[in-house]
Amino acid sequence: MNPFTGATQSWSLVAFSIAVTVTLLLCVLTGPDSDDLAEFYTGYRSLSPLRNGLAIAGDYISAATVLTVGGVIALCGYDGVVLALSTLLSLLVLMFLLAEPLRNTGTFTMGDVLARRMPGRGVRIAACGVTIAALVPMMLVQLASTGQLLAFILGFSDSSMKTGCIVGVGTLMITYAAIGGMRGTALIQLLKMVVLLGSGIAVAVLVLARFHWSPGELFDTAARRSGAPHAFLHGGLQFAGGPHPRLDMITTQCAIVMGGACLPHVTMRMFTAGSARQVRRSMSWAVSSVALFVMVACVIGIGATALIGRSHIAAADPRGHTAYLLGSRAALGPVVSRAETLVFTTVTTAIFLTLLASVAGMTLACANSLAHDVFAGRRKPLSPRRETALARGSALVVGAPVIALAVLVQHRSLQPLATLSFCVGASAIAPALVYSLFWRRFTRAGLLGALLGGTLCVLVLMPGTRLVSGSPTAAFPTADVDWFPFTTTAPVSIPVGFACGWLGSLLSGRRAADRERRVYEGVESLILAGPRRGASSASAAEAERP
Numbered sequence: 001m002n003p004f005t006g007a008t009q010s011w012s013l014v015a016f017s018i019a020v021t022v023t024l025l026l027c028v029l030t031g032p033d034s035d036d037l038a039e040f041y042t043g044y045r046s047l048s049p050l051r052n053g054l055a056i057a058g059d060y061i062s063a064a065t066v067l068t069v070g071g072v073i074a075l076c077g078y079d080g081v082v083l084a085l086s087t088l089l090s091l092l093v094l095m096f097l098l099a100e101p102l103r104n105t106g107t108f109t110m111g112d113v114l115a116r117r118m119p120g121r122g123v124r125i126a127a128c129g130v131t132i133a134a135l136v137p138m139m140l141v142q143l144a145s146t147g148q149l150l151a152f153i154l155g156f157s158d159s160s161m162k163t164g165c166i167v168g169v170g171t172l173m174i175t176y177a178a179i180g181g182m183r184g185t186a187l188i189q190l191l192k193m194v195v196l197l198g199s200g201i202a203v204a205v206l207v208l209a210r211f212h213w214s215p216g217e218l219f220d221t222a223a224r225r226s227g228a229p230h231a232f233l234h235g236g237l238q239f240a241g242g243p244h245p246r247l248d249m250i251t252t253q254c255a256i257v258m259g260g261a262c263l264p265h266v267t268m269r270m271f272t273a274g275s276a277r278q279v280r281r282s283m284s285w286a287v288s289s290v291a292l293f294v295m296v297a298c299v300i301g302i303g304a305t306a307l308i309g310r311s312h313i314a315a316a317d318p319r320g321h322t323a324y325l326l327g328s329r330a331a332l333g334p335v336v337s338r339a340e341t342l343v344f345t346t347v348t349t350a351i352f353l354t355l356l357a358s359v360a361g362m363t364l365a366c367a368n369s370l371a372h373d374v375f376a377g378r379r380k381p382l383s384p385r386r387e388t389a390l391a392r393g394s395a396l397v398v399g400a401p402v403i404a405l406a407v408l409v410q411h412r413s414l415q416p417l418a419t420l421s422f423c424v425g426a427s428a429i430a431p432a433l434v435y436s437l438f439w440r441r442f443t444r445a446g447l448l449g450a451l452l453g454g455t456l457c458v459l460v461l462m463p464g465t466r467l468v469s470g471s472p473t474a475a476f477p478t479a480d481v482d483w484f485p486f487t488t489t490a491p492v493s494i495p496v497g498f499a500c501g502w503l504g505s506l507l508s509g510r511r512a513a514d515r516e517r518r519v520y521e522g523v524e525s526l527i528l529a530g531p532r533r534g535a536s537s538a539s540a541a542e543a544e545r546p
Contacts, residue, residue, distance in 0.1 A: 007341060008336075008341055008344055008345065008348075009153065009154050009155055011341060011342070011345040012153055012154065012345050012348045012349070013154060015345050015346070015348065015349040015352075016150075016348075016349065016352050019349055019352060019353055019356070020172065020356075022191070023172075023176065023188050023191065023353070023356060023357075024172075024175070024176075026180070026184060026187045026188060026191070027175070027176050027179045027180030027184035027185075027187075027188070028179060028180075030180060030183045030184045030187055031179045031180050031181060031183075031184055032181045032182075032183065032388070037108075037384045037387055037388060039181065039182075039183070040181040040182065040388050040391060041107075041108035041109075041181070041182055041271070041368060041372070041391075042108065042182050042271050042272045047183070047186055047272055049273075049278050049281035049282045049284075049285060050285050051186065051187075051190055052186070052269065052272055052273060052278070052282040052285075053281070053282040053283065053284065053285025053286040053288075053289065054189065054190045054193045054194070054285060054286070054289060055185075055186035055187075055189040055190055055269055055272075056266065056269045056282060056283065056285075056286035057091075057189075057193055057285070057286040057289035057290050057293075058188075058189025058190065058192050058193045058357055058361070059189060059265050059266050059269060059357075059358075059361045060087075060090075060091060060260070060266050060286065060290060061193070061196070061290060061293055061354070062138065062142060062354065062358035063141075063142050063145060063149075063351065063354040063355045063358050064138065064141045064142060064145070064358075064414075064418050065087060066196070066297070066324055066351060066354055067145065067149075067321040067322075067324060067351075068319075068321065068415070068418065069083055069084050069087065069297050069301070070297050070300060070301045070304075070320070070321075070323045070324035070327070071301075071313075071317070071319055071320025071321050071322075071323045071324070072238060072301075072320065073297060073298055073301025073302060073323070074301040074302070074304045074305045074310070074313050074320050074323035074326075074327065075237065075238075075305075075310060075313060075314060075319075075320040075323070076232070076237040076238040077222065077223065077226060077231075077232035077233055077235075077237065077302070077305070078231075078232065078233055078234055078235040078236075078237075079235050079236070079237055079238035079239070079249065080238070080298075080301060081298055082235070082249075082253065083238075083252075083253070083256070084294045084297055084298055085294065086253045086256045086257050087256060087260060087290065087294065088287070088290050088291055088294050089257050090256060090257045090258070090259075090260035090261045091260070091261070091283075091286060091287050091290050092287060093257060093258070093261040094260075094261040094262075094266065094267070094283070095280075095283040095284075095286075095287055097261075097434075098261060098262070098267070098270075098433060098437070099270050099279050099280070099283050100276050100279055100280070100530070101437045101438075101527050101528065102267055102270040102271070102433075102437075103270045103271060103273050103276065103279045103530075104276070104526055104527055104528075104529070104530040104531065105437070105523070105526060105527055106267075106270065106271045107271065108268075108271060108368060108372050109127070109128075109131075109264070109268065109365075109368050109369045109372050109373055110127050110131060110264050110267060110268070110369065110429070110433075111123070111124040111127035111128060111131075111369060111372065111373035112271075112372075112373075113433065113436065113437075114127050114432060114433075114436055114447060115127075116436070116523060116527075117436050117442065117447070117516070117519060117520065117523070118436075118443075118444040118447050118516075120444070122444075122448070123444065123447060123448070124373035124374065125373065125374055126447075126448055126451045126452060127369065127373055127432075127451065128369040128370055128373040128374050129451075129455075130424065130428050130429060130432075130451050130452075130455055131264045131365065131366060131369040132366050132369070132370070132398070133424050133428075133455055133459075134263055134264060134421050134424040134425050134428075134429060135263065135264060135265055135362045135365060135366050135421065136366070136398075136402060136405075137417035137418065137420040137421045137424075138263075138358075138362060138417065138418060138421040139173075139359055139362045139363065139366075139402050139406075140402060140405055140406050140409055140414070140417050141414045141417045141418045141421075142355055142358045142359045142362070143166050143169060143170050143173075143355075143359060143402065143403065143406035144166065144406040144407075144409050144410040144412075144414055145321070145355070145414065146165050146166050146169045146355055146406075147161070147162025147163060147164075147165040147166045147410055148162065148321075148410065149321075149322075149351065149352075149355070150162075150165045150352075151165075152316075152322055152325070153325070153348050162410060163407050163410070166403065166406050166407055166410060167403055167407070169355060169356065169359065170359070170399060170402065170403035170406065171403075172356055172360075173356065173359035173360045173363050173399060174363060174395050174396055174399035174400075176188060176356070176360035176363075176364075177360050177363040177364040177367055177392075177395040177399070178367075178392040178393075178395040178396070179392075180360075181364070182268075182272060182364065185357070185360050185361050185364050186269075186272070188353070188356065188357045188360060189357045189361065191353065191357075192350065192353040192354055192356075192357040193289055195346060195349060195350040195353055196293070196350040196351075196353070196354060197289065197292055197293060197296070198346070198350075199328075199343065199346040199347045199349075199350045200293065200296035200297070200300065200347070200350070201292075201296060202343050202346075203296075203300055203327070203328045203331050203343065203347060204295075204296045204299040204300055204303075206331040206332065206343075207299050207300060207303035207307075207327070207331045208299065210303070210307065210331060210333075211303075211306070218299070218302055218303060218306055219233065219302060219306075221306040222302045222303070222305040222306035225305055225306060225308075225309040225310060226305055226309075226310045227310055227311065232305075235249070239252075239487060241466070241471060242466060242485065242486065242487060243485045244485060244486065247486070247491065248486050248487050248488075251486060251488060251490040251491045251494075252487055252488050252490065254426065254490050254494060255419070255422045255423050255426045255488045255489075255490035255494070256422055257426075258425065258426035258430045258494065259421070259422030259423060259424070259425030259426035259427075259429075259430070260422060260425065261425075261430070262425045262426070262429040262430045262433055263421065263422075263425045263429070264365045264366075264369065264429070265361045265362045265364070265365035267433075268364075268365050268368065269282075275530075276530050297324070300324055300327040300328060300331075301323055301324065301327060303327045303330070303331060304323045304324070304326050304327025304330060305323075305327075307327065307330035307331065308326060308327075308330050312326075313326060318472065318473045319413065319415065319473055324347075324351070325347065325348065325351070328343075328344055328347045329344060332344060363395050363398055363399050363402075364395070366394070366398040367391055367392075367394035367395040367397075367398055368391055368394075370391075370394040370397065370398065371387060371390040371391035371393075371394045372387070372391070375387070375390045375394075376390065412475045412476075413467070413473055413474055413475040413477075414475075415467050415473075415475075416462060416465070416467040416468050416474075416475050419462070419465075419467055419487070419488050420458065420459075420462055422488075423458045423462070423488055423489045423490055423493055423494075424454070424455055424458050426490060426493075426494050426497075427454035427455070427457060427458050427489070427490070427493035427494050427496065427497035428450060428451050428452075428453075428454030428455040428458070428497050429451075429454075430494075430497070431450040431454060431497040431498045431500070431501045432447055432450045432451050432454075432501065435447070435450060435501045435502075435505075437527055439505075439520075440516070440517045440520040440521070440524075441505055441513040441514075441516055441517050442501065442505050442516060442520075443504065443505040443508040443512045443513060443516050444508075444512075444516075445504040445505065445507065445508045445512075446500075446501045446502065446503075446504035446505030446506075446508065447501065447504070448504065449500035449501055449503065449504030449505075450497055450498070450500050450501030450504070452500075453496060453497060453499075453500030453501075453504075454493060454494075454496060454497025454500060457489065457492065457493040457496040457497065458489045458493045461484050461489040461492060461493060462489055463481070464481065464482060464483040464484035465482060465484050465486060465487060465488065465489065466482045466485075466486075466487055467487060467488075468481070468482065469481050469482050470482030
């Protein structure tokens with residue numbers, strides 16, 4: 001039974017319409033000129049640290065993050081809190097290890113960073129392929145969730161309506177990426193974060209007020225209503241059905257921490273900072289925003305279990321994806337005033353904005369890489385007008401197949417796709433970036449080995465995990481081909497990705513290693529300290545672009 005009243009559904013529909021209108025207007029007003037590459041790809045690096053930090057946090061907190069983290073917290077308690085903290089730790093890894101080197105060496109895409117050490121079209125094509133492999137599954141998760149989420153909020157069950165929602169949101173994501181460019185999508189992310197955090201804080205305050213402002217009482221009540229009081233507070237529920245629950249939990253956190261820090265739609269925001277100081281300040285705002293969201297999500301998720309019980313949450317969705325909304329509604333009590341209706345409408349609007357902003361940012365990252373690394377990477381350079389047009393057209397090239405695939409997978413469990421994205425990030429992109437930025441003897445063969453070896457390992461192992469088959473909540477619950485005994489591919493694919501990069505460099509021979517060492521020594525000061533005073537990283541990168 002849908003717990004939302006007709007008034008709530010009507011106000012939510014009105015709020016969704018207003019959100020679409022406002023975000024489209026923002027993209028049109030801030031969209032770049034047709035012949036200005038720097039404006040389309042980086043927004044002229046004109047965003048302040050606060051706005052850029054909120055945009056980074058917005059790209060990082062996708063709809064899958066909100067719904068999945070909220071669900072795991074509500075259903076699994078301690079395990080969900082650890083998952084939420086892992087997402088925050090991932091952003092800290094990006095802040096302290098990769099943010100400044102990425103900003104110093106990159107221009108527009110991840111391919112620019114990798115081509116700094118190993119110029120060539122093959123490296124750029126491989127970088128583009130891995131970018132698409134990492135982000136398309138996550139885009140499918142966002143879009144396929146759209147129909148189910150809006151059906152749950154608005155109270156319809158017709159499959160054609162769900163499909164229409166997917167197509168509509170998918171069309172919007174292409175429009176945002178093509179018209180708004182980096183600055184337009186950044187403003188959408190900023191608006192999303194303000195609404196998401198504002199509504200979340202209001203609901204968290206209401207939840208705590210229901211339990212006399214006592215976190216201890218909140219957790220104790222949730223544990224009693226979870227059906228497993230000890231495991232809910234001490235861990236073990238999320239991976240209880242697997243043969244190696246402890247190792248499964250650790251490797252899953254590794255995939256989230258390493259993969260989340262390296263996903264291309266997040267790292268591309270590093271290129272929008274005008275200086276090293278700005279990127280540090282931007283990351284400080286991003287970490288603060290994500291930390292605040294983690295606290296809010298924990299209170300709402302635990303509050304959902306305490307107020308309505310774990311069984312009711314699982315009945316609404318076995319994976320708990322509606323727990324954030326159910327907890328927000330339960331915090332208002334049985335009788336809802338107009339002010340409380342407005343609060344809940346703001347929550348649903350925040351989730352809707354999160355869907356729009358997430359898929360728009362990922363579409364932009366894929367389109368930028370396809371246009372800049374593949375089409376514009378030919379020997380004959382393209383004019384700025386031509387490359388900008390290609391980038392806008394690439395948004396359609398990427399988005400149209402994603403919409404079609406999202407319609408096909410909307411009735412399946414989407415968790416394997418989200419896990420696939422994080423595993424590709426941790427197993428292929430993380431080794432390639434770490435080795436390229438910090439290892440002097442890293443070679444072209446090692447780079448291609450890390451990118452391709454890590455990605456192929458993930459693609460081979462993922463069909464054998466318990467997320468795809470072998471459990472009632474798997475993507476194919478009636479099948480039983482779960483030959484790989486872990487939830488993610490991380491126990492094998494992360495070591496394989498780093499090993500492929502190391503082995504490829506080792507097999508390249510001493511001559512190639514010495515040559516790469518000399519190349520690295522020439523750019524080491526740029527990677528670690530940034531461009532010389534008076535020179536921008538963008539101009540330096542373009543000067544050395546192959």
